[in-house]
Amino acid sequence: MLTIQHKDTDTRARTGIMHLPHGDVEVPAFMPVGTNGTVKAIKHRDVDEMGYTLILGNTYHLYLRPGMEVIKQSGGLHEFSSWKHNILTDSGGFQVFSLATFRKIKEEGVRFRSHIDGAYHVFTPESVVEIQEAFGSDIQMALDVCTPPDISHKDALEALRITTNWAKRARKRWDERKEGYEGKLFGIIQGNFYEDLRKRSAEEILELDTPGIAIGGLSVGEPPEMFRDYLHYTAQFLPEEKPRYVMGIGTPDYMLEAVEAGIDMFDCVYPTRIARNGTCFTQEGLIALKNEKFRLDTTPIDPSCDCEVCRNYSRSYLRHLFKAKEILGPMLVTQHNLHFLYRFMEEVRASIRENRFRAYKQDFLKRYGKGL
């Protein structure tokens, strides 16, 4: 499902085309998150026009609301939400992790309470594959056990053991998918922040030979150096020919690090969330539009950006929208941030093709002002 186009000469970075049921995706790629079947504060059509061909949806959320009946009735998530390109759905493993107060993990599956009405539900690796198949997901994720950075080796091992078993069962259930469903299954590597467990998880997940591989359990609150170290450590075990996905990262510095480690895909709520809270990406780093210093600033968010927002609106006006709590503020900044990241990934891909990724990374971070 992946055609590698170019490998960087001095890092593990590569470019390629990922072939999916709803069209090709150029990688490395950032995937906007649309948890509830919508990338928040922006129309799918606008996301499409920016160039994105793969976005996320969330099994946990969509299963609870609107529920399977509604999505099946529309013929799947694409039709339901009017998105013609690819959708990757997360398995709910992370929600189980982030809603830890309600979870109960057993061998069979995970029991949890709905954040909407408190009702009890159970996810099993099999049921989650079935749900995602019903959604018509182009990429579906195996149910996993995500853990925080401060747990013991023993606990991490147990989480890993369950993750592997669940992945096996997911793989088996996915093999039994109905004819005509072309969605791909990705296994997820866990192992917390223990090298032996990361290695073991990688081996066990690779053994299952899923179409793509994800690295999970990173960017869960650990320090940046720890993220970087475990990212590179884990990435070295990943096979060349398969798409590699690091889950949950979305700042330019983390993405550059991941690309350098040979990662092809990442997703994150960060760009769209900070947008709704008034923070924008620029070539010179983040700016918080609500700050007083932008009150009379008639320049665009990022003078070097060619997006519709930067071509038409000033920081002063956007600041006003946020101060006045006008809904257009979050909408416009979401549009800018997603455009910014799309352009960013285009530049990253170009730099890889021209064997100058490392220089690009350095230049970018010099301007942007961060780095791991």
Added chain:
RNA sequence: GGGGAGGUUCCCGAGUGGUCAAAGGGGGCAGACUGUAAAUCUGUUGCUUCGGCUUCGAAGGUUCAAAUCCUUCUCUCCCCA
């Protein structure tokens, strides 16, 4: 003209003798946000040489002590004429 209610820190609004520089909202300012229970959350918001100083419509008074009690003045709102 008569009767009633009230003026609190940028705004609204608690507070009726000390534990009050004064609750709580709002607004302002700043920070956070990384497989979305997030158009959310957190901090801060009289001055200060950090010992204090100045604030609760104004002036005066009672008291060891007043935003809180008394007197006068002033302004606002409501009802009746």
